[in-house]
Amino acid sequence: MPGMTSLGWTLVAAITAAALLALTIAFLPQRSVPITLACPLQIEERAQHPGMVWVPAGAIEMGSDVYPEETRRNANVAGFWMDRTEVTNADFAAFVRATNYVTVAERPGKKGAAVFVMPSGDANLSSVAAWWRYVEGANWRHPGGPDTSIEGRENFPVVAVTLEDAAAYAKWKGRRLPTEAEWERAARAGAAQLPEREQPKDANTWQGVFPIIDTAEDGFTGIAPVGCFKPNAFGVHDMIGNVWELTADTFESHAPAAHVIKGGSFLCAPNYCLRYRPAARQPQEDGLGTSHIGFRTVLEAPGPN
Numbered sequence: 019m020p021g022m023t024s025l026g027w028t029l030v031a032a033i034t035a036a037a038l039l040a041l042t043i044a045f046l047p048q049r050s051v052p053i054t055l056a057c058p059l060q061i062e063e064r065a066q067h068p069g070m071v072w073v074p075a076g077a078i079e080m081g082s083d084v085y086p087e088e089t090r091r092n093a094n095v096a097g098f099w100m101d102r103t104e105v106t107n108a109d110f111a112a113f114v115r116a117t118n119y120v121t122v123a124e125r126p127g128k129k130g131a132a133v134f135v136m137p138s139g140d141a142n143l144s145s146v147a148a149w150w151r152y153v154e155g156a157n158w159r160h161p162g163g164p165d166t167s168i169e170g171r172e173n174f175p176v177v178a179v180t181l182e183d184a185a186a187y188a189k190w191k192g193r194r195l196p197t198e199a200e201w202e203r204a205a206r207a208g209a210a211q212l213p214e215r216e217q218p219k220d221a222n223t224w225q226g227v228f229p230i231i232d233t234a235e236d237g238f239t240g241i242a243p244v245g246c247f248k249p250n251a252f253g254v255h256d257m258i259g260n261v262w263e264l265t266a267d268t269f270e271s272h273a274p275a276a277h278v279i280k281g282g283s284f285l286c287a288p289n290y291c292l293r294y295r296p297a298a299r300q301p302q303e304d305g306l307g308t309s310h311i312g313f314r315t316v317l318e319a320p321g322p323n
């Protein structure tokens with residue numbers, strides 16, 4: 019086009035790029051995924067501690083170069099037993115029935131939890147506020163808010179619990195939360211080398227353009243029931259993806275006080291958050307439950323007979 023100024027070309031390029039993005043979004047497959055409410059776990063034979071697997075003692079090289087907070091460091095951990103899945107709604111309900119425990123989000127003055135809400139395509143996506151909402155009435159019984167329920171979702175990981183809630187559950191079971199090093203030892207499962215940036219296949223993560231298109235090629239939008247993906251070499255399921263998991267370690271120099279969470283969640287996507295790796299770590303505010311964080315417990319006891 020003769021006479022076209024550089025500003026004109028820039029405009030044409032910007033309009034073309036916007037049109038291409040809109041087309042991409044319009045034609046990405048929005049799969050309708052059948053809802054899976056439970057996945058069968060392998061039968062445990064002569065289980066010493068039912069529902070738990072032994073993680074042997076070992077030295078680990080923790081961390082990676084992917085994000086700055088994942089500083090490389092070495093650690094040694096003693097052997098321990100670990101839940102082979104994340105703690106489920108059924109597990110947590112049993113605890114609440116037995117103890118009448120009231121979670122932080124259900125107490126007077128604390129009225130909710132943070133909930134992921136998929137924004138519309140025209141939302142301003144420059145801030146996480148576009149997809150995270152503090153929802154009054156959200157708690158472990160109503161993880162998406164008061165109109166939602168865990169009925170039929172007994173095999174899903176419990177979410178919208180805080181560190182205090184998770185620690186109370188663990189104590190009731192005679193256990194505790196894992197340290198970050200224990201958690202990372204269990205997630206690495208003795209592998210010398212792991213892919214640094216590749217999206218894992220055996221985990222519930224996000225495929226498509228986060229936060230607006232989840233194509234669910236892994237079979238799940240949102241949280242999956244526990245144990246739907248094959249276990250790692252130590253026999254633990256879903257260390258990576260599904261829900262982030264609380265640990266006993268404080269996150270350094272963080273205000274308000276926070277603890278380390280590990281493993282990434284169903285929201286981790288290549289275009290936004292490569293935290294579907296054992297080295298990944300994030301701070302989680304101690305008093306806040308969210309819809310993508312759960313936990314599992316560990317037991318200090320002699321190893322397999």
Ligand SMILES: [Ca+2]
Nearest residue numbers: 222223236238
């Ligand atoms: Ca998924």
